[in-house]
Amino acid sequence: MENCIFCKIAAKEIPSTIVYEDEHIVAFRDLNPQAPEHILIIPRKHIARIEALTANDTELMGRLVFVAKHIADNLGLKNGYRLVFNNGANGGQEVEHIHLHLMGGRKFSWPAG
Ligand code: 5GP
Ligand code: ZN
Numbered sequence: 001m002e003n004c005i006f007c008k009i010a011a012k013e014i015p016s017t018i019v020y021e022d023e024h025i026v027a028f029r030d031l032n033p034q035a036p037e038h039i040l041i042i043p044r045k046h047i048a049r050i051e052a053l054t055a056n057d058t059e060l061m062g063r064l065v066f067v068a069k070h071i072a073d074n075l076g077l078k079n080g081y082r083l084v085f086n087n088g089a090n091g092g093q094e095v096e097h098i099h100l101h102l103m104g105g106r107k108f109s110w111p112a113g
Contacts, residue, residue: 001046006097010044019074024060025067027102035082036105037075041067048096050087064100077104084112 001007008014009028016028019039030038041064047053053061065083072081081104086092 001097004046004095004097006040006042006095006099007046010042020067020071022067025063027067027071030101035103035108037077037081037103039068039071039102041071041100041102042097047098049093049098050085053098064098068100068102071102072104075104080104082108 005014009016010026016031018026018028020027020041024044025041026044027039027041030040043057043060043064045057045060047057068083081102084101084103085098086094086101
């Protein structure tokens with residue numbers, strides 16, 4: 001998708017610190033981390049937000065979570081971590097390409113702000 005910052009990061013047209021990539025998924029460090037470890041996990045496929053998902057995307061969305069587990073293992077996040085999809089305006093989504101936040105290295109409160 002043209003003019004999508006995360007598509008450009010996946011294509012390496014914009015630099016980022018990539019921590020994991022495969023055929024379907026790219027994961028990179030958040031530019032403005034909200035925790036000692038803050039990774040964004042995205043599908044290579046441009047999907048703007050949850051409402052745009054189709055049944056064909058179910059495996060892809062599962063891959064996001066499985067990659068989160070793999071990265072959390074690599075980072076040694078033994079005391080847990082938070083996984084978040086901000087979705088739409090009220091959900092606090094700023095970048096219109098689905099991304100799973102993996103945040104760790106500190107304790108998070110609940111409910112989220
Ligand atoms: P959202 O609010 O959409 O859930 O989160 C978007 C996230 O993308 C934010 O945490 C923001 O810091 C991060 N971000 C925005 N632009 C860039 C960028 O160009 N590079 C990287 N690595 N992260 C970005
Ligand atoms: Zn995109």
